[in-house]
Amino acid sequence: MPSDTVSASDNALTLLPLPEFNSLSQAQVRGATCVWDGVPLTAETAVDLGERRVRRITERVSWFPRACRPCALKQAMDALLEHGQSCEQCVDDSSLCPVGLTLTRAIREARR
Ligand SMILES: [Zn+2]
Numbered sequence: 365m366p367s368d369t370v371s372a373s374d375n376a377l378t379l380l381p382l383p384e385f386n387s388l389s390q391a392q393v394r395g396a397t398c399v400w401d402g403v404p405l406t407a408e409t410a411v412d413l414g415e416r417r418v419r420r421i422t423e424r425v426s427w428f429p430r431a432c433r434p435c436a437l438k439q440a441m442d443a444l445l446e447h448g449q450s451c452e453q454c455v456d457d458s459s460l461c462p463v464g465l466t467l468t469r470a471i472r473e474a475r476r
């Protein structure tokens with residue numbers, strides 16, 4: 365599958381759980397630094413984690429977190445591991461599980 369056909373809407377990395385929004389710095393919320401470890405990002409080193417929504421008291425806010433590759437890769441692998449332990453479909457045949465497949469794709473995207 366050619367990787368350049370991946371659009372923002374089916375970015376597998378949007379599936380990854382993020383740290384608590386309120387615990388993040390302004391730079392992390394803006395996508396200037398890694399959402400997990402705060403490493404400064406450039407266009408070359410950043411991994412896009414897709415559009416996220418956060419519910420505030422009166423409104424819903426969209427933000428676009430970014431991460432460094434090592435963090436994105438680690439988070440994707442952890443998420444796949446954790447999912448695999450609790451998913452019957454993945455134990456049975458992981459090639460039929462949409463979540464398992466998407467997380468596997470997230471790992472590939474983080475490695476790119
Ligand atoms: Zn990082």
Ligand SMILES: [Zn+2]
Nearest residue numbers: 451454461464
């Ligand atoms: Zn599964």
